[in-house]
Structure formats: C-alpha cells, structure tokens
C-alpha cells in the first residue's frame with residue numbers, strides 16, 4: 194500500500210520484491226497501524242499557532258510504503274554470514290534507523306539521529322507490504338514464540354511506552370498518571386504495573402478504553418470528558434493523599450493535556466511528552482524552579498531497548514492489545530478509523 198501524494202489514499206500496487214543488495218529481506222506477516230502513519234499520509238504535523246511541520250521538509254520522498262511496526266520472518270540473509278540469525282527465523286524489525294555515523298547514532302540513539310534519519314516506513318519503504326528491506330541483520334530482534342500480530346506493535350507503540358516509562362524514573366510509592374488509554378497507554382499501564390511499584394492512574398475520554406485500562410491493571414481511571422481541568426486535578430490529588438503526580442506520561446500531546454499534565458505534578462515531578470497530536474502550550478515559568486519540575490520529550494526508543502522489551506514480552510509480563518487484524522488492502526479504512534478514535538489498542542494489517 195503506497196503513498197503517492199500527501200492527503201490522497203494509499204494505493205495497492207504490485208512492485209518488484211526488493212533485492213537484498215547490502216541488506217536483508219523480511220517477509221512481513223504483521224504491520225501495526227500507528228498514529229504516525231496518519232501524519233505521514235496527511236503530510237504534516239501541527240506545531241500550533243498555524244505552523245506546520247511538513248513531511249516534505251523532513252526529507253521524506255514519495256512514493257513511499259508506510260508501516261514501521263513490523264514482525265515476520267527473515268526471508269533472505271543477503272550476503273551476511275556472521276549473523277546469529279537463520280532464514281525463516283521469527284523476528285521483530287527495529288525501524289528507527291539513523292545515518293549510523295553521527296554522535297547520536299554511534300552512541301546507540303539512532304532514533305534521535307542528528308544526521309540523515311533513515312527510519313523504515315517513514316524515510317524508506319516499510320511494512321504495508323509483503324517484504325521489507327532492512328540494511329543490516331542487527332536490526333532484527335528474534336521474537337521466539339511471541340505471536341506475530343502481537344509482537345509487531347512492540348516496535349513502535351511498545352518501544353515508545355517502554356522508553357518513556359524509563360524516563361519517568363519512578364520509585365516504589367510514586368503516582369504515575371497516564372494520559373490516553375490507546376495503543377501506547379495500554380502497554381504503559383502493564384509495563385508500569387509489572388516493572389515498577391508505582392500506583393497507576395489513567396485518564397481518557399472513552400469509557401470503554403478506561404475499562405480496558407482497568408482490566409490491564411490500572412489502579413484508578415478517570416473519565417475526563419466534559420470535565421474542568423481543575424476538577425480532574427483535585428480528584429487526582431484527593432486519591433493520592435493531597436499530593437500530585439510524580440510523573441505524567443502524556444500520550445496525547447495537545448495544549449490541553451500538556452498544561453493539565455504540568456499542573457498536576459508534585460515537587461520534582463516529570464511530565465514526559467510522547468503524543469504528537471500537535472499544537473502549542475504555555476507554562477508558568479517560575480513553577481519550574483519552585484517545584485523542581487521537568488518536561489521531557491520521548492521519541493520511540495533504542496535498538497537495545499527494543500531487545501529488552503521483546504525479552505519482557507516473551508516472559509508474558511506484557512502483551513500488546515491487538516483488537517483486530519485486517520488484510521493489507523484495508524489500510525485506508527483502518528487509518529480512518531484510527532483517526533476517529535475508534536480503534537481499541539492496536540489494529541494490525543496482515544500482508
């Protein structure tokens with residue numbers, strides 16, 4: 194399913210199976226549909242105040258095959274011989290490739306490449322296809338017996354939640370507030386409950402999504418639809434002995450959620466911004482020093498973190514919630530439903 198011009202629907206096309214060249218081929222068996230794909234198809238991010246970050250300015254060239262949450266089997270090892278992988282092995286693909294030579298890439302942060310990023314499904318062809326070309330076998334994480342549809346979302350929504358949660362630096366009796374119980378929020382709830390001792394409170398505007406968050410282990414949920422910010426914050430403090438949140442994971446990232454997230458922080462609180470809904474916000478500057486507060490951004494995660502996460506998932510401690518699987522040609526329909534907020538957990542294409 195190819196994107197030929199921004200704003201237009203993806204088109205099902207027959208193209209040649211890629212040559213391995215200096216790389217390997219993976220037969221894609223599952224590709225998660227991510228919010229980022231909506232931005233890629235529409236062609237921009239909203240930066241607020243009428244400013245747009247355009248995909249074309251980020252160096253994305255069309256046509257491109259979207260899809261960065263990929264799991265499948267190694268189909269062709271190309272010329273690589275030193276790899277521990279064999280053809281047919283079940284893998285998750287790490288899609289957040291960088292230039293490989295800048296300071297960030299050489300330090301292991303390819304997802305934050307300062308040079309020319311080469312992420313699969315964004316700058317290079319991705320997983321809305323039967324095969325994906327990957328430049329080196331080190332980007333393939335063995336997934337053992339993990340089911341293919343459930344392991345695909347680990348590459349973006351899982352990894353993003355995992356890396357963002359680490360930045361919260363939670364201690365035993367901390368309160369973590371998760372804003373948004375979609376694909377990322379549902380994974381963050383499980384990871385927070387299984388890997389930290391923190392109390393987890395989830396905010397969303399959808400009762401069914403909050404119900405799912407509770408089933409997955411959230412200690413408390415609040416439906417924020419139609420409620421004043423001040424009310425929600427006082428309910429949170431009431432539930433936490435008068436104290437605010439030690440960390441807030443904002444998986445929405447709009448002006449209203451980010452300002453509310455900042456306002457609910459206790460001393461030394463951290464607001465970790467993940468969602469790319471868009472817009473701009475203002476924060477009262479004296480509160481940063483007075484409260485020792487921090488705002489951090491978190492974008493995807495590293496290859497090391499993905500290996501670690503796949504290891505955690507393999508123990509059964511966390512499962513991605515895949516609500517439905519669709520044939521590849523339903524990509525446009527699934528993207529529309531995701532945009533309308535109708536997808537519970539993750540929807541996955543099965544090329």
Ligand SMILES: [Zn+2]
Pocket residue numbers: 227228229230261349350
């Ligand atoms: Zn994504």
Ligand SMILES: [Zn+2]
Pocket residue numbers: 291292293294295296297298299303305306307308309
């Ligand atoms: Zn780089």
